[in-house]
Amino acid sequence: MQQRCRRQGRAGRLRGASAAAPAQLPPRFLDWFCRHGWRPRAHQLELLAKAAAQRSTLLIAPPGAGKTLAGFLPSLVRLAERAPAGPPWLHTLYVSPLKALTTDIERNLLVPLTEMALPITVETRTGDTSLARKQRQRRRPPDMFLTTPEQVALLLSHANARELFLTFVPLSSMRSMR
Numbered sequence: 001m002q003q004r005c006r007r008q009g010r011a012g013r014l015r016g017a018s019a020a021a022p023a024q025l026p027p028r029f030l031d032w033f034c035r036h037g038w039r040p041r042a043h044q045l046e047l048l049a050k051a052a053a054q055r056s057t058l059l060i061a062p063p064g065a066g067k068t069l070a071g072f073l074p075s076l077v078r079l080a081e082r083a084p085a086g087p088p089w090l091h092t093l094y095v096s097p098l099k100a101l102t103t104d105i106e107r108n109l110l111v112p113l114t115e116m117a118l119p120i121t122v123e124t125r126t127g128d129t130s131l132a133r134k135q136r137q138r139r140r141p142p143d144m145f146l147t148t149p150e151q152v153a154l155l156l157s158h159a160n161a162r163e164l165f166l167t168f169v170p171l172s173s174m175r176s177m178r
Helices: 002-011 029-033 041-053 068-083 099-115 131-139 149-156 159-163
Strands: 093-094 120-123 144-147
Touching: 029 068, 029 099, 041 068, 068 093, 068 099, 068 144, 093 131, 099 120, 099 144, 120 131, 144 149
Parallel strands: 093 144, 120 144
Antiparallel strands: none
């Protein structure tokens, strides 16, 4: 399986990818999928293509379909391919109504980051985060920031909030409000 995956990756083709998803995964990402005996799902590749075209996308899929990875895959790929230089800035902001969900997402993101040895920083910020860590996060923000609505409001109230540049915002568990 792993050798077949690598061959497909070098050829620039992924079996199971839809024609609407021309964006391909970089080799290290494809190898990571293959090491686990997986292959990228069509909706993950389609979301990657939409993000590359700077298109907003709504993904609706059942539990266990890889939505979390799909939502963060464009950020992971872009951050893995960036040139190392310049001041630190916030690339991806994930806002969750639940503190526990930010912790779960962080744990889920750290698996591929660690296994692929990607130089990407991920941090959470909740009401329990120490003052020292919050101050450091404002000065040197992580690449990917997982937080709650209350913490976003507090973060944006600081004078240097404009310095936190933002590229990507995956939203999860949207609910209608009346």
